[in-house]
Amino acid sequence: MSAMRRSALMPASEEQSFALTVAGAADSSGVIYYTVRRTGKSRIAVRVSERGVVVTAPRWVPNREIEAFVAEKRSWIIEHYDRWQKARADSGDPARIFAEGGRLPFRGGTLTLRLGAEKTAMRGGSELEVAVSAGAGGESIAREVFLFLFEAARSVIGERIEKLAPRFPRQATKLALSNAKRQWGSCTSAGHIYFCWRLIFFSDDVIDYVIAHEFSHRVHMDHSPAFWRQVESILPTYRTGRDKLRAVHIAALPL
Ligand SMILES: [Zn+2]
Numbered sequence: 154m155s156a157m158r159r160s161a162l163m164p165a166s167e168e169q170s171f172a173l174t175v176a177g178a179a180d181s182s183g184v185i186y187y188t189v190r191r192t193g194k195s196r197i198a199v200r201v202s203e204r205g206v207v208v209t210a211p212r213w214v215p216n217r218e219i220e221a222f223v224a225e226k227r228s229w230i231i232e233h234y235d236r237w238q239k240a241r242a243d244s245g246d247p248a249r250i251f252a253e254g255g256r257l258p259f260r261g262g263t264l265t266l267r268l269g270a271e272k273t274a275m276r277g278g279s280e281l282e283v284a285v286s287a288g289a290g291g292e293s294i295a296r297e298v299f300l301f302l303f304e305a306a307r308s309v310i311g312e313r314i315e316k317l318a319p320r321f322p323r324q325a326t327k328l329a330l331s332n333a334k335r336q337w338g339s340c341t342s343a344g345h346i347y348f349c350w351r352l353i354f355f356s357d358d359v360i361d362y363v364i365a366h367e368f369s370h371r372v373h374m375d376h377s378p379a380f381w382r383q384v385e386s387i388l389p390t391y392r393t394g395r396d397k398l399r400a401v402h403i404a405a406l407p408l
Contacts, residue, residue, distance in 0.1 A: 189210060272284050346368065
């Protein structure tokens with residue numbers, strides 16, 4: 154257990170902070186801080202998210218068992234922490250995104266925000282003029298940007314579906330956009346297909362992959378080899394989009 158030492162900071166609450174020393178991690182300090190939260194659950198678990206590294210553990214488990222758990226999961230934690238840090242750095246500070254000159258991902262590229270327009274609209278291929286006053290707060294800017302992105306998602310996803318439709322094994326009985334945070338798409342047994350509007354952050358190959366994936370569920374409600382053959386027959390290059398999507402950290406997206 155030499156890899157870990159208790160940090161000097163130890164709140165009296167049920168939340169305790171610990172440090173994991175990790176030579177070679179992306180964080181140059183070589184230390185990952187993690188929080189231990191005591192819960193009523195029966196198992197120890199670890200999560201890396203916008204809240205950092207959080208270990209949840211039952212109240213009765215002694216600290217040394219938690220430390221052993223963290224030691225065992227060490228490489229998983231480091232890998233996810235590094236990935237999360239990198240994604241966060243790529244996307245920038247959320248408070249700075251929804252402001253003049255703020256940047257956010259859009260169709261695989263970057264969109265720069267310009268405030269004070271009469272109507273929210275794209276200018277050129279990479280600037281978004283936002284219809285808010287120059288002194289507007291981050292929340293109203295974010296709302297205006299969201300409305301634009303949602304409409305953009307509707308038209309882009311719609312176009313991509315139309316393009317791939319001749320290869321679908323079956324059409325959808327209903328199509329809609331969703332706001333699901335952890336699901337890019339879904340297909341119900343009744344044939345209702347939903348796509349997350351956040352797909353608009355990514356390039357068309359990613360969007361095409363999710364479309365091929367969900368429409369393949371119209372004939373295979375599983376992820377069997379037959380399902381993947383179906384995906385491939387709709388989109389032979391589906392692996393490119395799938396791999397890009399796997400590397401995405403949802404917590405690092407601006408909205
Ligand atoms: Zn699936």
